[in-house]
Amino acid sequence: MCVVDYDKRKADSVAEEIGEAGGVGYSVSVDLTSADQNKASIAASAELMGGIDILWSHVGEPGPGGVEDLDITAYQRSITLNLDSAVVASSAAIPHLRRSGGGAILYTSSVSGLVGSQFSPTYSAAKFGVVGLCKSLALVLGPDNIRVNALCPGPVNTPMLPGFLARGRDVSADELAELQTKLATTSIPLGRVAEARDVANAALFLASDEAAYFTGVALAVDGGFSSR
């Protein structure tokens, strides 16, 4: 597996973890807002691993909150990272998947790619775009034995979550914890935000042979958040 992240330290440490768990981990450090670097990371991954049969395009960021008084630069950057990066990575990876005789593409969208978000309309627009890309490429690539699916997580306990909870305001750690508890108890039927492992387990399934008949699926991984 080849881990791509612009934070070299993080990419290296995940590659190391993969090695410690008995796998073979590589890392490549690029800025995925650059289409050229994104393409180069796919080429480097294919070279390191001797081919590609699974692509997980996972990177994203919350971007600006509202649409009034829009910061155009921040908006464009977030569309580039949340949506364009998935298109560019797919464009570069598909020839490698074909060469492997098929495979799986996974995207990380969001529940905001399934239902609207009053707090992050532009994030939601990008994540709906990712679901559209997934469903469309599933139609295009099915005959080539390439399955294309998307994960749609609800709130996940990662460094991104405080940004969603605070929504641009300055809030203390105590207030963040309170906001998280409130969100979990009022909006998530299973009563907790997701852990990264919940999303990883869904990804493992969709990438595996056990999901051989799944394509074009936008799978909510949200403890029931989007069920109402």
Ligand SMILES: NC(=O)c1ccc[n+]([C@@H]2O[C@H](COP(=O)([O-])OP(=O)(O)OC[C@H]3O[C@@H](n4cnc5c(N)ncnc54)[C@H](O)[C@@H]3O)[C@@H](O)[C@H]2O)c1
């Ligand atoms: N955390 C949540 O609540 C949540 C909910 C739904 C969907 N998601 C989606 O899950 C995905 C992962 O989110 P996360 O919560 O792990 O975010 P995170 O902010 O915790 O981690 C993002 C990772 O991407 C890397 N990164 C950021 N910008 C980059 C760039 N330009 N080039 C290369 N690497 C870059 C960072 O170094 C970091 O390792 C995103 O697509 C996000 O939109 C997150």
